[in-house]
Amino acid sequence: MAPTICGLWVSGEGRAHLTVATAAGGREERTEGFRPFAWLNDTPPAANLHGLTLERLAGPGAFDRLVHAEDLATFEAFLPVARAAVAVEAIRPWESQFLLQHRQRLYRDLGFGQVRRCQLDIETGSEDGSFSDASRPGDRVLAIGLRQGGTNRLLLLEAMTDAAEQHLLESFAAALQAADPDILEGHNLFKFDLDYLRQRCRRYKLPCAWGRYGQRAAFRPSRLKLAERWVDFPRCDLPGRAVVDTYLLVQLHDLTARELPSYGLKEVAVHFGLTAEDRAGRTYLEGHRIQAAFTHDRARFCAYLEDDLRETQGLADQLLPTYFEQVRTFPTQLQEATLRGATTKIDLLMLEEYYHARQACPLPPEVAPFDGGYTRSFQEGVFRHVLHYDVASLYPSLLLSIGRNPAGDTLGVFIPLLRRLRDYRLQYKQLARTAPTAEERAEAQARQASFKLLINSFYGYLGFSGARFGDGALAAEVTRRGRDLLQALLAEFARQGCTLLEADTDGLYLSSEPYFAQPDELRARVAGILPPDIELEHDGRYDAMFCYKMKNYALASGRQVILRGSALRSRGMEPYLRRLSDRLIAFLLGVSPESPLDLLAEYRRRLADRSLPVADLAKSELLNQTPEAYERLRAEGGKPRRASAEAARQLTPPPRQGERVSYYLTAKAPGQASDWQRARPLALYDAAAAPYDPAYYAAKLDDWLERYGRFLGVAPAATGQGELFDGA
């Protein structure tokens, strides 16, 4: 049996360098040939085909020719020439193409515990105590921490000299070569650690010799889409190794969880339970104290660095297995798996079949906009005896039930692939419960979770115009059937005498006193109207529900409260309003006897005498653009100003794209019609020179009462509250 690959790199000469695991847990290198290939939609002029083989492919797809080259040099010379005449599709990176061509996968017979992982963290200092800057000659790397298999190795700067720093950088490269990890992990290591080390290496004309096969690191600007925003970062590739940034993994995780106020290592580590809530036993050093600790309290400095390494490992322990399992499923490398979306991965699986079947590939289709899921709020106010039902894996189930492959999939592999993945998932879901050892159960759990994500993205793939086998009509058919199904369910629940509360896409909430104790009996009564392969699940039971608006509600179960919707749990919301809403909901749901109106009155008093801390008033927003991009778009594109961006401009150094900016509003001066003119960063709060505007924040309390007062049986406050503060 072929050995397991845990490192792969295709050289410029077109040799595939492989690192394979030995039975004893070691690593061996070997090389194999690589015959690169690409699909063409037409035959380029014959003169260009020297040294290449061209095949005609079966089926009606637009890319009906396949070209192979004997070596990469020939191929890379051919590509630009061919592109001038015909359309060319080549799978990149070459390592993915190699894996696909050989139907190989990385880490095939390895568990997550057997892969060699190394955590990296550096500490840096600055001459003047400001934030360390690699471009300043006197700012330096003080220490480089490595941790592999739970063992730390700290490399320390031996003197405040260039020679000593050079030696430190050389020791790092040597230590990495000796430890020879498959994966290099760090928190924000793309934007900070690796970038900093690169700049210092360049300064001393040292190579960044951190890869396998004697190779150097390769840097290039890259961007990652995190929900609605793009994050720019200097990507770093190490031949034969994967570079994994837990800072990005944390943000990817929080897209669905949405529970982290900050993505910094220290805060996240507490959230993930890697460090106790009371932070006992963890050494902390503020940024500006690091250099002093390095000089005067070396033990403390080292303890701090070791805690950073330990927390980084803990984060990757929890967040990386999903991606590790993807790599065992898709012809891709780990680093790609963390940085690329679902389209790339599904395309790779599809194209693997097309390549081996010698079937012509389609052009990605145009996808017209189509309707999505059915959403409706039936009630407003507070309800008791609440039951939640949802359809298990609605869209994948509907896709399988429709059973139609996308229009461009002439080989018919999409639906069988989805079915296979679903069956695998069910198998691993079972194993996650029943496997004999905890390690096997954890691995099965990671596999099933990774398959679930993947299976759910098949529908989205169909509706995406960049997907090679996309099919908007099929995606529209899926959502249409989903809407019909949910509405039929709602009608049936209503017929059973339930009070419908809220419905969204594949699930619904209702109130029913008689069935509250027998949710499965009710489920059985309505399940009859479902098609045979669609399963309805009873997903939860709640004492009370506060229905506000579509996709906005709160649930109480015992003393636990769950909030849903941007109106009730937006992270940017002013803390004082947030607390008021929390109080309101706890009160309405019967969890707490304290009326929010008492808190409201207290806020009014404390605004009047300005004793409410500004931090409670500040709103925060993620910076979607760099301050420069904002300026440019405003000047050239006529985009409106934004208070958050105006606040960001006042900060030095300016916050980076993707960071959160908190700001407050100062009192209105004549001619300041807009908020953005009086926005100030919270970090620059000056109670004397730039106090907050109590009238503005009191008016927000009026708005709040206007919105929620009716749920408390209170009439909206009289207007003119702001006058209290006139002339103050």
Add this chain to the structure above:
DNA sequence: GCGTGGTCAATACCT
């Protein structure tokens, strides 16, 4: 010059 009402884009959510 100031408030009002309507439109639009941006953000942050939900499934």
Add this chain to the structure above:
DNA sequence: ACAGGTATTGACCACGCG
């Protein structure tokens, strides 16, 4: 470079009023 749907907010603009 998976999808569509909803709530909320603030900037901006036209408008009426004085």
